[in-house]
Amino acid sequence: MNDLLTHELGLKALLVEAQRVPAFNPMFRLQWEKAQDSYVLLYPEGMIKLNPSAGEILARVDGKQSEAEITDALQQAFPEAGSLAGDVHEFMEVACEQNWIRFV
Amino acid sequence: MNRTGFDSSSLAPVSEPDVAPKPAGQPLWLLAELTYKCPLQCPYCSNPLDFSASGQELSTEQWVKVLREAREMGAAQLGFSGGEPLSRPDLNELIQEARQLGYYSNLITSGIGLNDHKLEQFRASGLDHIQVSFQASDEEVNNMLAGSAKAFRQKLKMARAVKANGYPMVLNFVTHRHNIDRIDRIIELCIELGADYVELATCQYYGWALENREQLMPSRAQLERAERITNEYRARLEAAGNPMKLIFVTPDYYEERPKGCMNGWGQIFLTVTPDGTALPCHSARQLPVQFPNVKDRSLEDIWYRSFGFNKYRGNDWMKEPCSSCDEKDKDFGGCRCQAYMLTGDAANADPVCSKSQHHGKILQARAEAEAPRDIPMTFRNERNSRVFCRSE
Numbered sequence: 001m002n003d004l005l006t007h008e009l010g011l012k013a014l015l016v017e018a019q020r021v022p023a024f025n026p027m028f029r030l031q032w033e034k035a036q037d038s039y040v041l042l043y044p045e046g047m048i049k050l051n052p053s054a055g056e057i058l059a060r061v062d063g064k065q066s067e068a069e070i071t072d073a074l075q076q077a078f079p080e081a082g083s084l085a086g087d088v089h090e091f092m093e094v095a096c097e098q099n100w101i102r103f104v
Numbered sequence: 105m106n107r108t109g110f111d112s113s114s115l116a117p118v119s120e121p122d123v124a125p126k127p128a129g130q131p132l133w134l135l136a137e138l139t140y141k142c143p144l145q146c147p148y149c150s151n152p153l154d155f156s157a158s159g160q161e162l163s164t165e166q167w168v169k170v171l172r173e174a175r176e177m178g179a180a181q182l183g184f185s186g187g188e189p190l191s192r193p194d195l196n197e198l199i200q201e202a203r204q205l206g207y208y209s210n211l212i213t214s215g216i217g218l219n220d221h222k223l224e225q226f227r228a229s230g231l232d233h234i235q236v237s238f239q240a241s242d243e244e245v246n247n248m249l250a251g252s253a254k255a256f257r258q259k260l261k262m263a264r265a266v267k268a269n270g271y272p273m274v275l276n277f278v279t280h281r282h283n284i285d286r287i288d289r290i291i292e293l294c295i296e297l298g299a300d301y302v303e304l305a306t307c308q309y310y311g312w313a314l315e316n317r318e319q320l321m322p323s324r325a326q327l328e329r330a331e332r333i334t335n336e337y338r339a340r341l342e343a344a345g346n347p348m349k350l351i352f353v354t355p356d357y358y359e360e361r362p363k364g365c366m367n368g369w370g371q372i373f374l375t376v377t378p379d380g381t382a383l384p385c386h387s388a389r390q391l392p393v394q395f396p397n398v399k400d401r402s403l404e405d406i407w408y409r410s411f412g413f414n415k416y417r418g419n420d421w422m423k424e425p426c427s428s429c430d431e432k433d434k435d436f437g438g439c440r441c442q443a444y445m446l447t448g449d450a451a452n453a454d455p456v457c458s459k460s461q462h463h464g465k466i467l468q469a470r471a472e473a474e475a476p477r478d479i480p481m482t483f484r485n486e487r488n489s490r491v492f493c494r495s496e
């Protein structure tokens with residue numbers, strides 16, 4: 001009987017978290033790299049080549065827009081993609097774990 | 105180059121014909137060795153032993169051309185090194201150019217000659233990262249090794265200032281038998297300084313370090329202890345939520361398989377030396393191969409079509425045991441320079457490999473590290489360099 005409650009709490013957590021504003025860890029620089037035909041993350045003596053969706057998400061990280069706003073913007077840019085909230089959220093967690101971004 | 109006593113008669117320098125190009129990647133990494141000038145005299149310096157005989161340094165315009173051409177070919181990481189790159193008065197100009205071109209630029213410095221004004225100026229010009237190299241956490245050992253008394257205090261001050269200016273902080277500690285037992289102190293110091301990445305690397309025995317190998321190489325027990333302590337600190341850092349990364353590099357002399365040197369010859373890495381010689385690896389200059397110069401040809405031509413860059417590309421140059429080995433695509437037969445230095449033939453397997461008939465040289469070095477003789481070190485300076493030039 002607690003299922004509904006925990007589910008609701010989970011949803012609320014997601015909504016609250018969507019208000020967080022991601023910003024780059026100053027150690028990383030995102031850049032479109034013509035020679036790789038992709039976005040890349042540059043950091044001291046290294047480079048990470050990003051897949052297209054990771055690149056599109058990170059390209060909208062500017063330390064001002066919230067996760068929810070970034071999701072909206074992506075939704076508009078890729079209307080055919082279906083709901084993106086879950087994917088964006090998941091990627092933000094990974095990016096944070098990798099220390100690429102922080103929430104400000 | 106007979107100072108090491110090898111028979112290199114079969115390795116007479118070869119002239120530079122255009123050759124049939126072999127498959128090559130993009131030169132993602134450009135190392136710009138701006139100058140051989142350096143106020144320090146580290147006994148493990150990777151600069152060539154005869155650096156004082158090197159030709160005239162490239163001009164600002166020539167460096168700008170190199171930066172542009174390499175970027176056009178896909179280079180994204182740029183290292184300014186030397187010698188001490190701060191000895192080049194046009195460094196700031198080159199940093200500006202690099203940023204404009206879209207490089208991620210790294211300044212690799214001893215910290216000597218750095219000051220707050222320069223840190224701010226370089227930041228404004230778009231420098232992304234400064235790597236300060238240390239030789240020990242112990243002031244006395246450090247000063248003994250760097251051959252200068254003021255060096256250590258200045259380095260600490262500059263490391264702090266680098267962080268304060270918003271640069272990522274990567275500290276590089278060159279470890280060896282005289283400081284590796286203090287690795288706990290070294291790591292503590294890095295934590296205190298708030299480093300983002302810490303590289304704890306035993307020096308590679310090239311250039312000046314090979315001359316001093318017996319004085320530098322740690323024993324196996326020393327190495328194992330240092331690695332264990334590093335692992336303990338990793339666990340502690342993680343538990344404390346500290347994102348500092350510790351990178352521990354084991355010396356290949358204690359391995360049974362060589363490292364995949366430079367990701368393969370002429371595959372991602374391009375060095376340009378102070379006089380414009382282009383190399384597939386910063387230590388390749390010592391090989392009896394004639395390397396092209398950026399004063400004479402475009403980088404594109406050099407990378408794809410020059411003799412030097414194609415010489416050890418792919419694997420058709422290999423000899424046994426490499427040519428029939430199923431690991432050759434993994435380690436590319438190891439390091440050409442090490443093969444040359446220790447066996448007299450750069451096309452041999454890197455003797456670090458236990459399949460190499462010269463592996464005994466490595467075992468001998470390990471044995472020496474267990475009971476080193478007390479002999480003085482050779483410091484890297486102009487006077488000693490001229491001695492090496494003369495003995496060739």
Ligand code: SF4
Binds near residue numbers: 144149484
């Ligand atoms: S290793 Fe030492 S001597 Fe060699 S260039 Fe670097 S700081 Fe100078």
Ligand code: SF4
Binds near residue numbers: 432436457
């Ligand atoms: S024989 Fe050559 S290719 Fe095989 S593992 Fe040893 S060095 Fe590498």
